[in-house]
Amino acid sequence: xxxxxxxxxxxxxxxxxxxxxxxxxxxxxxxxxxxxxxxxxxxxxxxxxxxxxxxxxxxxxxxxxxxxxxxxxxxxxxxxxxxxxxxxxxxxxxxxxxxxxxxxxxxxxxxx
Amino acid sequence: xxxxxxxxxxxxxxxxxxxxxxxxxxxxxxxxxxxxxxxxxxxxxxxxxxxxxxxxxxxxxxxxxxxxxxxxxxxxxxxxxxxxxxxxxxxxxxxxxxxxxxxxxxxxxxxxxxxxx
Numbered sequence: 001x002x003x004x005x006x007x008x009x010x011x012x013x014x015x016x017x018x019x020x021x022x023x024x025x026x027x028x029x030x031x032x033x034x035x036x037x038x039x040x041x042x043x044x045x046x047x048x049x050x051x052x053x054x055x056x057x058x059x060x061x062x063x064x065x066x067x068x069x070x071x072x073x074x075x076x077x078x079x080x081x082x083x084x085x086x087x088x089x090x091x092x093x094x095x096x097x098x099x100x101x102x103x104x105x106x107x108x109x110x111x112x
Numbered sequence: 113x114x115x116x117x118x119x120x121x122x123x124x125x126x127x128x129x130x131x132x133x134x135x136x137x138x139x140x141x142x143x144x145x146x147x148x149x150x151x152x153x154x155x156x157x158x159x160x161x162x163x164x165x166x167x168x169x170x171x172x173x174x175x176x177x178x179x180x181x182x183x184x185x186x187x188x189x190x191x192x193x194x195x196x197x198x199x200x201x202x203x204x205x206x207x208x209x210x211x212x213x214x215x216x217x218x219x220x221x222x223x224x225x226x227x228x229x
Contacts, residue, residue: 035217035218037220042222043203043205043222043223044220044222044223045156045205045207045218045220046220047217047218047219050217091155091156098144098161098209099158099161100146100156100158100218101158102155102156103155104154104155105153105154105155
């Protein structure tokens with residue numbers, strides 16, 4: 001079965017510091033895509049970053065970067081220079097087709 | 113950027129009544145839209161895939177007669193919760209892809225909080 005696991009229900013980080021959210025997935029597919037979505041208190045899902053499985057280079061978007069380890073089926077998100085606005089639920093998502101499979105989420109708290 | 117509008121954002125209804133939720137892609141055409149349900153402090157659970165001009169594809173365990181989906185145009189999909197009961201109370205989110213391939217990022221509506229009394 002294809003599953004996505006986020007083992008950290010909650011994380012805290014000091015403002016301006018760096019935090020890493022973990023995500024692992026289980027699949028037998030070789031070609032797929034991975035995403036990180038952010039859900040702030042407004043409940044609006046916002047795309048943070050995406051990674052194509054066939055690309056070895058880790059994706060980066062400004063302060064957000066991923067550490068993609070295909071063999072280990074690991075896809076962690078690193079947030080640098082954390083800001084108060086980064087506080088939200090973060091969901092890791094995997095898709096081999098049109099269906100997205102979401103992890104259970106990690107609630108990130110940013111401490112001033 | 114691609115915008116998905118969902119309406120209403122909140123609805124309260126009495127048990128036994130039906131509620132319709134609309135999902136619109138405002139600046140792009142969406143052949144396929146997705147409906148999710150999110151329980152408090154839980155992840156998103158895919159309920160069904162809405163296909164323009166054809167029947168929706170429901171996930172296992174989702175009652176298609178309970179959750180009616182209509183995707184009559186390339187910009188509008190509706191979810192109707194029929195004969196709602198308190199256990200149907202939840203947060204419902206629609207999404208659509210602006211791209212033509214399956215790996216195009218999903219764009220989400222703002223969600224609808226349904227409360228059935």
